[in-house]
Amino acid sequence: MLWLTVLLLVPVWGCTAPAKAPDSAAGAIGRTLDRRAAAVLDRDERAYLAVLDPAATALRATGRREFRNLAEVPLDSWTYRLTDVERSGDRATVHAELRYGLTGYDRAPVSAPRTLELTERAGRWYVTADRPGDGGAQQLWEQGAVRAVRGARSLVLGAGQDDALLRAIAATADRAVPAVDDAWPRPWAGRAVLLVPGSLEAMARLLGASAAGYRGIAAVTTAITAGDGAAGTAPADRVVVNPEAYGALSGFGREIVLAHEITHVATRTATSAATPTWLSEGFADRVAYRGTDRTAGEIAPELQRAVRAGDAPAALPADEDFAFGAGADRLARAYESGWLACELIAERWGERRLTDFYRAVGAHAGREGAVEKALHDVLATTPEDFTARWRAYARQRLG
Structure with a gap:
């Protein structure tokens, strides 16, 4: 943005x-x-x-x-x-x-x-x-007549969808934006644009990708290129909703999905190639679940099963663990591991240090050394110490 x-x-x-x-x-x-x-x-x-x-x-x-x-x-x-x-x-x-x-x-x-x-x-x-x-990629208006629903802090544009769904999505997004504001006290637009195509296949055409890669994914956030093409300066991301997967969610699930995606919108200018996926996805999940009454075991069931079976991960997940083709269990554990790492930082060092850590990692010149430097500068720790703390925290919260 x-x-x-x-x-x-x-x-x-x-x-x-x-x-x-x-x-x-x-x-x-x-x-x-x-x-x-x-x-x-x-x-x-x-x-x-x-x-x-x-x-x-x-x-x-x-x-x-x-x-x-x-x-x-x-x-x-x-x-x-x-x-x-x-x-x-x-x-x-x-x-x-x-x-x-x-x-x-x-x-x-x-x-x-x-x-x-x-x-x-x-x-x-x-x-x-x-x-x-x-x-x-294809534009939404190439797929059909676009209906626009304006929320208090959202704009929902849909093609091939009924007004009731679009209004419900706008209401959910309006509730998510203040929660994101509270968790990310940095300048951002404070509003979101959501695109709701008529089907999974139509969603894939908006993303210029294969539908198979998004089956079961309720929504994604796309990084829109700024008119001047400057890196990291997208004026507004778009949250693209998969109507099939989103429609299968409970009301609570829909709240979590949109809060997660809108967090990506808010943090976009602080996110770069230096940011590992565990941090960007873990932070978004933490914001989405922050303030809910869900237990750690309810938020991270796959990771809990691994911990209780004595098969807890030895390290934080790599980017490839988040690939859609990695398998449902592996993908779930990756997201849950990232969430738990951000939970640990917020609990041990504080909410402000978590956002400072996120920004410090993204501000690094490249991936190599980014996390190590931010751990040292912001949290006064090392990758080895942080990993050991994270593994102990997993046993404490999920054992």
Whole structure:
């Protein structure tokens, strides 16, 4: 999230040509996309369709649907930045960044790569195709009409879902945000954007991934790239809900899932490649369960079984232990082990030291030495001592 960027207060539109355009076509193509961007913000369907190739019947039908699908999305900016133009006669393939911002939620526009194809007719360029670019994913409005539900501290955007579910998710998110605020006393937006697609498969398309990797996962938080592409400065993450797995949860389970994911939103700018997964996931779980009446055994049943069987882990989990393909038991123990490590820090050193430790690890230049240095600087201990304390704490809380 881009916490230091000023919130956009007025709509903006436009298209920035690349520094080195292949030829004069780049300027004309840029003007075409300028008109498209302005049409989106003006909610002008006729102008939006006017930049599409008159001969592209299927594209125009799709474009009309997608334009109408955007009707409830609260946009305050929509622009295209050309990154490459490949022209061959009267045809061109354009690689661009679509940058858009949600009113009141994005402190700077988020960025999504797009690949567009255009054709020239009588001196004007028209769009003939528009699809996600390399490394990009489908957008929610490409999946159907988007319904927007505004909570007190959340915005829920759904496609293919009924209003009752969207309102319930907004209410749950609204309860989670203050809890996250209390546990993470650092600047963050204090609000969340949640996307609710119509199915697991639709969720996977939003993430640009295989559905198999998210089966049974109730929600994930995506790190949205800032418009300037600066690392660690995403203006707003999105919590993407898997309606199938989320729908199977109890009310309490839904509260835990959204509090966990919103914690990831709050801590994003303090999380980096130096942060081990046990810390990021363990901290998020600790915030989610903090203040509930669940016992350690109820929160960490798989780890408790291992401890009582004399098979307690010898070390904190590695990143690969959190892989979805690692197996359900191994994955559960990894999450539970991370939670218990954060519990230990909060109980032994205090809540403030836990957040200081989290920030110190994430601020390190790289993974190597990050935890060791933060253990020394913040907790005045060593990896060996901390691991021994953690194992003893597991026997104490779970034995």
